Amino acid sequence: MRKTLIILFISSLHFVVTVVVFFISFGISWTRLAGAPPSVLEIIINAATAILHFPLVMLLAPIFSNWESSLLIQFLQFVPNSILWGIGLYFLTAFIKKRSRNR
Numbered sequence: 001m002r003k004t005l006i007i008l009f010i011s012s013l014h015f016v017v018t019v020v021v022f023f024i025s026f027g028i029s030w031t032r033l034a035g036a037p038p039s040v041l042e043i044i045i046n047a048a049t050a051i052l053h054f055p056l057v058m059l060l061a062p063i064f065s066n067w068e069s070s071l072l073i074q075f076l077q078f079v080p081n082s083i084l085w086g087i088g089l090y091f092l093t094a095f096i097k098k099r100s101r102n103r
Contacts, residue, residue: 003090006090007083007086007087007090008086009086010085010086010089010090011082011083011085011086011087012082012086014052014081014082014085014086014089015078015079015082017052018052018053018078018081018082019078021045021048021049021052022049022078024045025042025045025046025049028041028042028045029042053081055081055084056077056080056081056084057077057078057081060077
């Protein structure tokens with residue numbers, strides 16, 4: 001039960017950060033329509049977006065880009081990606097803790 005709660009907490013945190021960074025990136029990108037070069041903040045936000053969207057959102061992007069569906073359906077791909085991140089980070093930290101105890 002404890003493991004599940006930790007994974008859900010990490011997944012929820014990842015989801016919230018992904019959504020916030022996504023909307024910041026979307027808002028900042030409007031300044032580029034005038035032909036302005038990307039700012040340092042925009043470069044950092046774009047890098048954060050790429051990291052947070054890895055791996056599922058990047059893999060599913062070609063599929064969802066062909067759909068003329070609502071933004072909600074495209075937005076839902078963030079959920080399994082965040083769950084995957086939660087599981088991965090939980091087991092990575094468990095592995096690191098176990099290795100550090102064995103030394």
